[in-house]
Amino acid sequence: MLTYSVGPEERQHRQGRDRVKKARDLRKLGEERCFFQVLSGATVGPAALAVMKRQKPIKCNWCHLDVVPTLHHVTWDCKGLQQERCHILGCYADIENREELQKRFGWPGRRAPLNDESHECILRWLSCVRKKTLDARYSQ
């Protein structure tokens, strides 16, 4: 009988392929919640938008502190969104050990199994932040 062992490169390739498939599956779940826009990086934070428009950086809409409202700040550090962040993320609110790719784009990270519900929760929160930044942008 022929046995086939998988080397580290093949294993890494398979893991990457499985993550892409999981990201695609998550996108289908949240079409109305703009999961695709988050997964594809089509989210711009308030600070980046101000730079793009050659405007002075604005204060954060939610905590009103004198901080640069980067997408990372609004998504993960803003005290004004702390309660909502904890509500949506629940026990997954501590994202310190998550990969940057997941924190920014919501791609399923390698530090949790692919079937872990945290992947969808994080993507749902990123999608919520995208909606909030767009609402704030167009209500001004």
Ligand SMILES: [Zn+2]
């Ligand atoms: Zn803030």
